[in-house]
Amino acid sequence: MSVIYQKVALIGLGLIASSMARALREGGLAGSISGHARSAETRETALDIGLVDSVHDTAAAAVDGADLVVLCVPVGVMGAIAEEIAPHLAPGATLTDVGSVKRAVIDAVGPHVPQGVHFIPGHPLAGTEQSGPRAGFATLFTNRWWLFTPLEGTDPEALARLKSLVEAMGANTDEMAPDHHDLVLSVVSHTPHLIAYTMVGVADHLRRVTHEEVIKYSASGFRDFTRIAASDPVMWRDVFLTNKEATLDVLGRFTEELFMLQRAIRMGDGDMLHDYFTRTRAIRRGIIEAGQDTDAPDFGRAPKKDG
Amino acid sequence: MSVIYQKVALIGLGLIASSMARALREGGLAGSISGHARSAETRETALDIGLVDSVHDTAAAAVDGADLVVLCVPVGVMGAIAEEIAPHLAPGATLTDVGSVKRAVIDAVGPHVPQGVHFIPGHPLAGTEQSGPRAGFATLFTNRWWLFTPLEGTDPEALARLKSLVEAMGANTDEMAPDHHDLVLSVVSHTPHLIAYTMVGVADHLRRVTHEEVIKYSASGFRDFTRIAASDPVMWRDVFLTNKEATLDVLGRFTEELFMLQRAIRMGDGDMLHDYFTRTRAIRRGIIEAGQDTDAPDFGRAPKKDG
Numbered sequence: 001m002s003v004i005y006q007k008v009a010l011i012g013l014g015l016i017a018s019s020m021a022r023a024l025r026e027g028g029l030a031g032s033i034s035g036h037a038r039s040a041e042t043r044e045t046a047l048d049i050g051l052v053d054s055v056h057d058t059a060a061a062a063v064d065g066a067d068l069v070v071l072c073v074p075v076g077v078m079g080a081i082a083e084e085i086a087p088h089l090a091p092g093a094t095l096t097d098v099g100s101v102k103r104a105v106i107d108a109v110g111p112h113v114p115q116g117v118h119f120i121p122g123h124p125l126a127g128t129e130q131s132g133p134r135a136g137f138a139t140l141f142t143n144r145w146w147l148f149t150p151l152e153g154t155d156p157e158a159l160a161r162l163k164s165l166v167e168a169m170g171a172n173t174d175e176m177a178p179d180h181h182d183l184v185l186s187v188v189s190h191t192p193h194l195i196a197y198t199m200v201g202v203a204d205h206l207r208r209v210t211h212e213e214v215i216k217y218s219a220s221g222f223r224d225f226t227r228i229a230a231s232d233p234v235m236w237r238d239v240f241l242t243n244k245e246a247t248l249d250v251l252g253r254f255t256e257e258l259f260m261l262q263r264a265i266r267m268g269d270g271d272m273l274h275d276y277f278t279r280t281r282a283i284r285r286g287i288i289e290a291g292q293d294t295d296a297p298d299f300g301r302a303p304k305k306d307g
Numbered sequence: 308m309s310v311i312y313q314k315v316a317l318i319g320l321g322l323i324a325s326s327m328a329r330a331l332r333e334g335g336l337a338g339s340i341s342g343h344a345r346s347a348e349t350r351e352t353a354l355d356i357g358l359v360d361s362v363h364d365t366a367a368a369a370v371d372g373a374d375l376v377v378l379c380v381p382v383g384v385m386g387a388i389a390e391e392i393a394p395h396l397a398p399g400a401t402l403t404d405v406g407s408v409k410r411a412v413i414d415a416v417g418p419h420v421p422q423g424v425h426f427i428p429g430h431p432l433a434g435t436e437q438s439g440p441r442a443g444f445a446t447l448f449t450n451r452w453w454l455f456t457p458l459e460g461t462d463p464e465a466l467a468r469l470k471s472l473v474e475a476m477g478a479n480t481d482e483m484a485p486d487h488h489d490l491v492l493s494v495v496s497h498t499p500h501l502i503a504y505t506m507v508g509v510a511d512h513l514r515r516v517t518h519e520e521v522i523k524y525s526a527s528g529f530r531d532f533t534r535i536a537a538s539d540p541v542m543w544r545d546v547f548l549t550n551k552e553a554t555l556d557v558l559g560r561f562t563e564e565l566f567m568l569q570r571a572i573r574m575g576d577g578d579m580l581h582d583y584f585t586r587t588r589a590i591r592r593g594i595i596e597a598g599q600d601t602d603a604p605d606f607g608r609a610p611k612k613d614g
Contacts, residue, residue: 076577125524129591145524174523184520187510192528194572195502198565200587202557203494205564213491215593217432217452221499223594224531230591233584240572240580250509251569255562257512258505262558265501265547270383273547277540280507284436284537286522287530 004165005068005094006031011059011081012072013037013046014232015127016098018136020070021051023169026138036062037133046133060088068165071097071109076238079108086112094118094158100185100235102149102178104242110151118158123147123181124171125189129230142170149178186246190239191254194247196228197236311472312375312401313338318366318388319379320344320353321539322434323405325443327377328358330476333445343369344440353440367395375472378404378416383545386415393419401425401465407492407542409456409485411549417458425465430454430488431478432496436537449477456485493553497546498561501554503535504543 008030010017017035024030035052036059037043043055056062063069063085071078078097089095095117099105102121113119126144128135146166150159163173176184203214203222218226240247264272315337317324324342331337342359343366344350350362363369370376370392378385385404396402402424406412409428420426433451435442453473457466470480483491510521510529525533547554571579 147524180515184516184524187513187516188521188525188529190528191509192506192532194568195506195565196528197584197587198561198568199499199502200590201583202498202561202564204586204590206494206557206560208487209491209494211590211593214495214590215597217454217491218495218594221497221503221535222495224535225499226587226591226594228528228531229584229587231584233581233588236584237577237580241575241577244572244575247572248569250513251565251572253513254505254509255565257509258502258558258562261501261505262555265551265554265558268548268551270544270548273544274540276508277504277536277538277543279511280504280533280536281540283507283511283518283521284533286518287525287533290522 002028003031004029004161004168005066007066007068008033009063009066009069010035010052010072011062011069011085012074013042013051013055013133014072014131015135015140016124017070017072018046018051018133019126019138019140020072020136020169021046022136022138023141025050027168029165029168030068034062034064034066042133049134051133051136059085063088063090063093065090067093068162069093069095071095071099071105074234074238075099075101075104075108075242076234078105079112082109082112086114089114089117091116092118094120094162096120096122096162098122098124100189100239101243102181106149106151106178118155119151120154120159120162121149121151121178122162122166123149123185124166126171127231129227131232131235139170141166144171146171146173147181148173148175149181150175182243183246183249186243186250190243190247191250193228193231193236194240194251195254196225199225200229309335310338311336311468311475312373314373314375315340316370316373316376317342317359317379318369318376318392319381320349320358320362320440321379321438322442323431323447324377324379325353325358325440326433326445326447327379327443327476328353329443329445330448332357334475336472336475337375341369341371341373349440356441358440358443366392370395370397370400372397374400375469376400376402378402378406378412381541381545382406382408382411382415382549383541385412386419389416389419393421396421396424398423399425401427401469403427403429403469405429405431407496407546408550409488413456413458413485425462426458427461427466427469428456428458428485429469429473430456430492431473433478434538436534438539438542446477448473451478453478453480454488455480455482456488457482489550490553490556493550493557497550497554498557500535500538500543501547501558502561503532506532507536 013035033052034054036056046052047055059081124146126140320342340359341361343363353359354362366388431453433447
């Protein structure tokens with residue numbers, strides 16, 4: 001592999017940035033990597049474990065001379081960061097982000113981007129429930145989709161170069177309109193997360209079932225919800241606040257559908273339940289055929305198997 | 308290990324029974340294993356792949372001379388099976404089941420159990436999203452809980468013997484009152500399953516997002532829902548129909564809580580969302596500490612890693 005960008009600046013040094021840093025190094029894709037995080041402890045860790053070549057107290061200092069700047073901070077602070085770094089961006093540089101919501105990022109970041117800088121919003125559909133600079137690993141993006149929502153008039157060469165970088169990190173790339181991206185993600189990611197958080201919250205409040213019981217007997221179904229509900233609270237708060245419309249739309253449909261199933265349970269309508277549960281199997285088959293999950297049984301996995 | 312029961316009869320030959328058969332054989336825990344399934348194809352497969360020593364067209368024939376009979380059929384048909392096999396149960400035999408609901412099974416099976424037969428309701432908290440005689444594996448129960456809800460007057464020796472069997476298959480055992488079991492399970496398993504089915508159903512109906520997109524971009528969160536929603540439709544129909552009260556109770560709480568979060572999103576109450584998402588992390592930590600899941604990141608697992 002060969003260097004694609006001479007200097008990559010990672011703003012925010014959490015799970016995504018630390019995975020990018022590892023993948024960039026493993027592939028020899030960046031001449032050097034600079035980084036910035038708000039917390040001094042995170043900056044120190046990133047340097048200690050060799051994620052980046054340099055860390056900087058400010059985002060502005062980190063982007064100095066970078067030909068690629070990646071915003072890896074929660075969606076809610078991207079606008080402020082963009083405003084801070086704008087005067088320091090090198091002419092011809094590419095500015096991208098990894099936010100889970102695209103319309104809000106475009107609205108917040110777009111107005112600050114100087115002439116001659118290529119702003120290409122992006123979103124890698126990859127992650128784990130873990131956070132911080134130590135959470136990253138080089139294969140996080142392998143065979144995952146990295147979506148771009150390019151603005152009108154985006155320079156094709158700048159886009160192709162950025163795509164070649166994320167493809168070199170193992171990702172598949174695709175383009176989408178920002179609003180459609182936000183709707184699709186509200187279905188496949190945002191609303192499921194909210195629901196998982198809610199279910200875990202309900203278990204937490206139910207007085208007749210003890211915490212000990214919830215923890216002890218969480219083998220089936222709920223365990224997956226707890227993993228989802230362990231994701232980064234700041235990131236997810238910002239996702240819901242900035243993808244409000246699509247989330248509320250999908251939530252409304254979800255509640256309707258849940259009430260229908262709830263009524264079938266109350267009325268004892270077994271045929272309806274059976275039909276519904278049969279149809280949902282087809283989507284699962286599709287996902288396995290598309291190579292986005294394994295069909296190896298997972299519920300029964302031995303504890304600490306991967307640990 | 309040594310033989311704990313001379314002849315074990317497995318009624319129903321799906322995931323749980325086939326896993327039991329494999330674990331029984333691996334541990335040398337049963338003198339012989341007989342089996343019955345309604346479908347001729349399943350019976351043939353079970354014999355072909357060596358799960359059982361004999362298969363029988365009727366449950367009554369399978370239980371002949373067995374000192375342990377295990378009902379591994381959907382909860383909704385347990386009563387009918389119990390009625391059929393009752394006259395054929397050997398005096399002193401133990402009759403147990405693996406149903407996910409306990410009160411309904413006790414009500415349906417209990418009245419048919421002859422004097423001198425030990426009926427000990429049970430429930431292994433183990434499973435995968437896969438079904439059928441080929442789905443089983445010997446380690447399914449390793450470090451999982453196998454709950455018993457013994458009736459008043461249960462013979463302590465019969466209970467101890469049954470516990471020693473499932474412990475020899477790797478399970479941990481515990482006792483619980485039937486109604487409490489059904490409430491706990493509605494929280495940690497039944498309601499989460501219904502919610503996952505619902506979310507996958509919503510995605511299936513949303514016209515502005517194509518099936519192809521749902522499948523392609525299902526990387527984060529939703530993928531786990533689709534796995535849960537691929538579970539056996541008959542089993543789950545019966546669970547909801549027979550654990551109606553607890554499920555409706557927990558669903559009501561879930562909806563209340565979801566509306567509260569939905570309102571926080573609508574009103575832009577970021578503090579409330581952040582606090583909520585932070586609290587749910589604690590339960591996850593508890594589960595990992597209790598050894599019921601690994602903290603190895605799972606969202607980012609490479610497709611087909613285990614395949």
